[in-house]
Amino acid sequence: MISESIQQIKASLPAGVTLVAVSKTHPESAIMEAYEAGLRDFGENKVQEMAEKHAALPQDIRWHMIGHLQTNKVKYVVPFVHLIHSVDSARLLAAIDKEARKVGRVVDCLLQVHVAAEQTKFGFAPDELHSLARSGGLDSMPGVRVRGVMAMATNTDDQARVEADFESAARLFGDLRQTVFAASGAFSLLSMGMSDDYPIAVRHGANIVRVGSRIFGQRHYAG
Numbered sequence: 001m002i003s004e005s006i007q008q009i010k011a012s013l014p015a016g017v018t019l020v021a022v023s024k025t026h027p028e029s030a031i032m033e034a035y036e037a038g039l040r041d042f043g044e045n046k047v048q049e050m051a052e053k054h055a056a057l058p059q060d061i062r063w064h065m066i067g068h069l070q071t072n073k074v075k076y077v078v079p080f081v082h083l084i085h086s087v088d089s090a091r092l093l094a095a096i097d098k099e100a101r102k103v104g105r106v107v108d109c110l111l112q113v114h115v116a117a118e119q120t121k122f123g124f125a126p127d128e129l130h131s132l133a134r135s136g137g138l139d140s141m142p143g144v145r146v147r148g149v150m151a152m153a154t155n156t157d158d159q160a161r162v163e164a165d166f167e168s169a170a171r172l173f174g175d176l177r178q179t180v181f182a183a184s185g186a187f188s189l190l191s192m193g194m195s196d197d198y199p200i201a202v203r204h205g206a207n208i209v210r211v212g213s214r215i216f217g218q219r220h221y222a223g
């Protein structure tokens with residue numbers, strides 16, 4: 001079941017698009033099934049859950065932090081995380097930089113941009129992102145490497161709205177890549193698309209998709 005879903009999704013993705021399997025709330029056995037099917041990229045949204053799974057599972061798994069990260073928990077993920085998708089403030093970026101330098105790492109990060117209609121989503125507004133990037137503040141952070149942008153579309157059945165959200169995020173990504181980050185070949189990742197909308201995201205240029213329920217089934221939250 002898990003491996004069939006993975007094969008189907010992989011077959012539908014163009015070359016060069018990374019599939020991150022979002023394994024939050026799912027047991028280690030489910031992750032191992034996906035691992036045996038060839039996946040190495042897994043996404044989690046809670047620090048403790050990711051740290052526990054990292055300790056218990058094969059060390060060649062690339063762990064992606066996709067959920068809101070509190071600055072006081074940064075130290076628990078910095079030693080091993082592969083990519084932090086959910087950098088939503090300059091303060092968080094500074095905290096990651098500080099911890100990364102302590103452990104001698106350079107941590108890859110994406111700037112989460114808020115393009116969806118919902119008020120509750122975390123992330124930078126597009127103009128905030130432009131001013132952060134232009135401020136030069138990123139240049140003095142040797143512990144982080146800004147690799148691109150992460151976005152979520154509005155949670156709606158309205159396909160036109162989803163298209164518009166992904167288009168905004170893709171345009172912002174393109175603008176930053178050609179301006180502030182033009183000198184950095186590292187700014188190349190656009191993470192967008194989940195189970196219900198990843199084909200649309202890919203059409204708009206996503207090169208990382210984060211797919212959970214379509215691989216692992218429904219999530220059951222305890223408590």
Ligand SMILES: *Cc1c(COP(=O)(O)O)cnc(C)c1O
Nearest residue numbers: 022045066194195210211212213
């Ligand atoms: C849970 C989650 C996903 C995966 O959602 P599905 O709809 O299960 O594919 C992707 N991205 C983020 C940020 C998430 O929190």
